[in-house]
Amino acid sequence: MTPTTSDPQNHSSIVADGFVVVDKPAGLTSHTVVARIRRLAGTRKVGHAGTLDPMATGVLVVGLNRATRLLGHLQLADKSYDATILLGASTSTDDAEGETVTAASPEALAAVTVERIEAAITGFRGEISQVPSAVSAIKVDGKRAYERVRAGEEVVLKSRSVTISRYDVLDVRRAADGISVDISVDCSSGTYIRALARDLGTELGVGGHLTALRRTRVGAFTTAHTLEELEESFVFLPIADVAADTFPRYDADAEQAAAIRTGRPLPGLKLEAGQTAMFDPTGTFLALYEPHGPLAKPTAVFVS
Template structure:
């Protein structure tokens, strides 16, 4: 495929299917948009489904600035089995009867994993250790212990509880939950830690991301739907949804389009702001610095 840019500028909100990596989805979108200039924000594991934010053409320059810190998931946690990956993709390494958990124990465990936490990421993850992905070190037979890092689980709600018998004969308990959390939170690590707290082990069997930042499933499309019609959220609409908006006059627009640091109005939000000209055109991302607008990316 040629590296020539021919695709539309904007975000594509993909409802990722299970079995594909986020990079696989980018490859599909490159073909559909007929451009190599495609990237994604907020990686989803192959097992997971749901909202994946993909940038096309100039919108790839938005991806690094998107405040996708607030994410929502629907998940199923299986108590009674531990796996090497903390999810259903890995082999079971330990099992314990989870059919008769004490009343209130699950609720107490969930409560203990809600709020500001220090979470140890799953060893089978893409986090780099001395320049090498952690999961590759695990596959090479190394014992990897990642340092704990701060995360926030703002919502951890239990919807349904089911007790069944797994294929190995172990009685397991499946929990359907909703989790709203900060970027960098591993839902499978929550499953692992909940199982450990209850003394029976746990892992994740299903994960669906229903929202990332301001973008939800209602705006996402499956790959099959995108094959029929490529729906791109225009770059201006994408910026307006993700950042505080600053409307400028014609002279300010001219200066900002050339990277000139104009004076910012009082009360302009810290962090990235989306600048729009008098004609409604998206011009730039800027942040206030010393009373002036520092350009993060110019799109005009």
């Protein structure tokens, strides 16, 4: 995907439909980042995929205008993270922002070796059952779990199945306050890295919480730009480029394109299984279609 650059001072030069891959800084919510991009792009129709907590940094995929509708169709389920776990204490939020709930004795920490850490992590690879952190954005009776926790309520969430396809230990460092473990993880959507930190500490019997988190990949998106860089030069990926790189491509003739624009089924068109990106003779991305017996039918139409 080749990015396009526009002058943020001239909003009319920014493409109507596209994606911005932001390197979210620590301390900002994903909602705040979206608000900043809304101002830079000069449009109110902005959305994002995969919320990052304020303490987290890294890749946040933001859609502009009609590209917001394509977000739900992109292959964004797989994500990658780099993180640091501190073994030796559990907290109320499973990260460094919470209050300490338990603390391990020096003797218990001394018994935690690199070999024990590696052995414990083996049990968290593959498809696992994970209880999300209580301060997640999951709704409980219509209210976010983290809102209930911050209001002093006790929240117990149901476990869910997630897949950890890679869980590597990069470094282990001992310090006065515990053992810091740098990890790198590839996982499915819905995985909570804070919960991985909590559960590793529990498995080792010393408690654990997250002290740093950076998302390095969302689907195929890896190269991100800081908000400061986007202020200077607004870099985005046109919707047509993302669609062509993500899905099989079909270039329709003028008659077919007219039908696609109104979402009509196309008879006798043999498409690959799954979704195909449909383009008109000028190269404009029109819609996503998929096979239905002898017909090709629209999944979503992006032009009128």
